[in-house]
Amino acid sequence: xxxxxxxxxxxxxxxxxxxxxxxxxxxxxxxxxxxxxxxxxxxxxxxxxxxxxxxxxxxxxxxxxxxxxxxxxxxxxxxxxxxxxxxxxxxxxxxxxxxxxxxxxxxxxxxxxxxxxxxxxxxxxxxxxxxxxxxxxxxxx
Amino acid sequence: xxxxxxxxxxxxxxxxxxxxxxxxxxxxxxxxxxxxxxxxxxxxxxxxxxxxxxxxxxxxxxxxxxxxxxxxxxxxxxxxxxxxxxxxxxxxxxxxxxxxxxxxxxxxxxxxxxxxxxxxxxxxxxxxxxxxxxxxxxxxxxxxxxxxxxxxxxxxx
Numbered sequence: 001x002x003x004x005x006x007x008x009x010x011x012x013x014x015x016x017x018x019x020x021x022x023x024x025x026x027x028x029x030x031x032x033x034x035x036x037x038x039x040x041x042x043x044x045x046x047x048x049x050x051x052x053x054x055x056x057x058x059x060x061x062x063x064x065x066x067x068x069x070x071x072x073x074x075x076x077x078x079x080x081x082x083x084x085x086x087x088x089x090x091x092x093x094x095x096x097x098x099x100x101x102x103x104x105x106x107x108x109x110x111x112x113x114x115x116x117x118x119x120x121x122x123x124x125x126x127x128x129x130x131x132x133x134x135x136x137x138x139x140x141x
Numbered sequence: 142x143x144x145x146x147x148x149x150x151x152x153x154x155x156x157x158x159x160x161x162x163x164x165x166x167x168x169x170x171x172x173x174x175x176x177x178x179x180x181x182x183x184x185x186x187x188x189x190x191x192x193x194x195x196x197x198x199x200x201x202x203x204x205x206x207x208x209x210x211x212x213x214x215x216x217x218x219x220x221x222x223x224x225x226x227x228x229x230x231x232x233x234x235x236x237x238x239x240x241x242x243x244x245x246x247x248x249x250x251x252x253x254x255x256x257x258x259x260x261x262x263x264x265x266x267x268x269x270x271x272x273x274x275x276x277x278x279x280x281x282x283x284x285x286x287x288x289x290x291x292x293x294x295x296x297x298x
Contacts, residue, residue, distance in 0.1 A: 064271040092296045100280040103292035 008054045011043030015053035021060030024120040025087035037123040055082045061089035063101040074110045083112045088119040144217045173224040180235045194243045199251040206232045236262035254281045
C-alpha cells in the first residue's frame with residue numbers, strides 16, 4: 001500500500017455530491033455524522049471542498065447536466081480519490097433507468113470503488129460500506 | 142364577490158371564448174377556452190380578479206397538446222384552471238410572459254420539453270435541458286424515442 005493511501009485511510013475526508021437525487025440519501029449521509037451513528041469515530045469528516053477531500057460520495061442518478069459537473073469534480077480531486085456510490089439511483093439509476101435525462105450509470109462515468117445499495121441506505125449500511133471500503137483498501141477483506 | 146358571482150361573471154364575459162366549463166368541486170373549476178383568447182381571459186383573471194398565477198402544466202394527450210394555466214383566487218378559496226388544446230402538428234399559442242413575469246420560466250420549460258411555440262415570449266431559450274440535446278426532439282411527447290446511441294438501458298445483471 002502506498003504512503004498516500006495509508007495516510008488517506010487514517011482519516012478519510014469526505015466530499016458529498018448530489019447529482020440530482022431526491023435528497024433522501026443525502027439526509028441519511030448527514031445522519032451518519034450525528035452523534036447517534038457518529039461516523040467520525042472512523043476519522044471521517046465532511047470536507048467543504050473537493051480539493052481537500054479523499055473520498056467522493058455520490059448520490060443521485062447522474063443526469064446529463066450533472067454528469068459534466070461530476071467529471072469536473074473528479075478531475076479536481078487530489079489522487080488517490082476513492083469514489084463511493086450511495087443509493088439505488090447512483091448504482092443503477094433505480095426507477096429512472098429509462099429516463100431521457102439519465103443515459104449512463106455512475107460507474108460508466110467515473111470509476112467507483114464501493115457501492116452502497118438501498119433506497120435510501122440506512123446509516124448502518126453506510127457505516128458498513130465505509131468499514132468494508134477501508135478493509136478493501138487495506139487489503140484485509 | 143362570492144364564488145357564484147365570479148363564475149357567473151366569467152361565463153358571461155367570455156361567452157364566445159369558452160369551449161367547455163367544468164365545475165369539478167367547490168375548490169376547483171376547469172375552463173376550456175379557445176387558444177386565441179387565452180391572453181384576454183388570463184389577463185382578466187390575473188389583473189381584474191386579482192388571482193395568483195400558480196403554474197402552468199403541459200400534457201401531451203395524443204389527440205392534442207393541452208396546456209393548463211392554474212390560477213388561485215385565495216379570497217374565495219378557488220382554483221381556476223384555464224385549459225387550451227393545441228394542434229399536435231404545429232402547437233402555437235400566445236405567450237403570457239409579457240402579461241405577468243411568473244409565466245416566463247414555465248413557458249420556456251414547456252417549450253423545450255413539449256415543443257410548444259410561445260409567440261411573443263421575450264426570451265425563449267432552453268431552461269433545463271442540456272446543450273447537446275438535439276433540436277426538434279421533445280422528451281415528454283408521446284412519440285418520443287431514444288436518440289442517444291450511447292445510452293445504457295439495462296442494469297447489467
